[in-house]
Amino acid sequence: MFKVMKKAGLALALATGLSATAFSAQAAESYKLDPTHTSVIFIVNHLGFSNFQGRFAGVSGELTLDRENPAASAAIITIDLNQVDSGVEALDNHMKTADFLNVEKFPTATFKSTSVELVGDNAAKITGDLTLLGETKPLVLDVTLTGEGDHPMTGDHVVGFGATGTVTRSEYGMNFLVPGVGDDVKLQISSEFLKQK
Numbered sequence: 001m002f003k004v005m006k007k008a009g010l011a012l013a014l015a016t017g018l019s020a021t022a023f024s025a026q027a028a029e030s031y032k033l034d035p036t037h038t039s040v041i042f043i044v045n046h047l048g049f050s051n052f053q054g055r056f057a058g059v060s061g062e063l064t065l066d067r068e069n070p071a072a073s074a075a076i077i078t079i080d081l082n083q084v085d086s087g088v089e090a091l092d093n094h095m096k097t098a099d100f101l102n103v104e105k106f107p108t109a110t111f112k113s114t115s116v117e118l119v120g121d122n123a124a125k126i127t128g129d130l131t132l133l134g135e136t137k138p139l140v141l142d143v144t145l146t147g148e149g150d151h152p153m154t155g156d157h158v159v160g161f162g163a164t165g166t167v168t169r170s171e172y173g174m175n176f177l178v179p180g181v182g183d184d185v186k187l188q189i190s191s192e193f194l195k196q197k
Contacts, residue, residue: 031159031193033061033077038191040079045182054095058083063193065159070116070124077111099176106133114138126163135172141165146190157195164188 040056058080066072081101086092096103113128122145130139141163148159167185170178 028064028066028072030196031063031065032196033059033063034158034192034194035059037160039189041188043186043188044184047180052086054084054086056081056084059191061191061193063159070118073113073116075111075113075126075128079109081107081109100174102133111139111141130167132167133172133174137171139165139167141187141189158192159195160190160192162188162190 035058038059040059041053042055043051043053046052056079059077060080061075061077063075064073081103082096084092084095084101086095095101098105109130109132111128111130113126115127117125117127119125124143126141126143128139128141129136142165143161143163146160146162148157150156151158165187167187168183169175169185170183
């Protein structure tokens with residue numbers, strides 16, 4: 001999908017202030033990704049029979065939110081690939097090998113935003129560089145502002161985003177079982193960011 005994903009993945013993503021009506025003249029704000037309320041899900045077709053889902057835990061990231069100039073907002077997201085979780089231990093272990101994620105050599109994936117384009121009151125296209133398996137390629141995330149306000153229990157100011165995107169794994173050298181196991185991997189990201197004081 002941000003230091004993302006935020007930028008996402010992942011993802012995670014991952015995003016910026018997206019509500020044009022919410023922007024006001026003020027200095028850029030710094031936010032930190034809340035890993036306990038962030039979900040990076042991947043979906044890949046399996047032999048034409050199903051769209052298999054798994055997730056990545058261990059996401060960290062930072063967001064700079066410029067409400068006066070949204071295009072100047074930026075995010076960096078890092079995903080710990082060792083924390084891949086399919087719900088099947090044997091499959092997780094296989095995905096960590098050189099056939100797929102090669103976590104021994106490349107333990108993380110990183111998304112760093114490069115541009116922000118507002119496409120609606122609460123939506124944007126976030127373009128960034130995804131580094132995976134030692135390769136860096138552009139990734140576009142469709143991002144929606146899902147909520148903003150003060151946390152009712154902690155008092156922290158929170159912004160929440162949802163994001164989707166597609167990674168073509170062969171572009172990063174992950175060719176094992178293509179096309180039986182789909183080449184296009186869909187990402188679904190949901191994340192909260194906490195304002196830093």
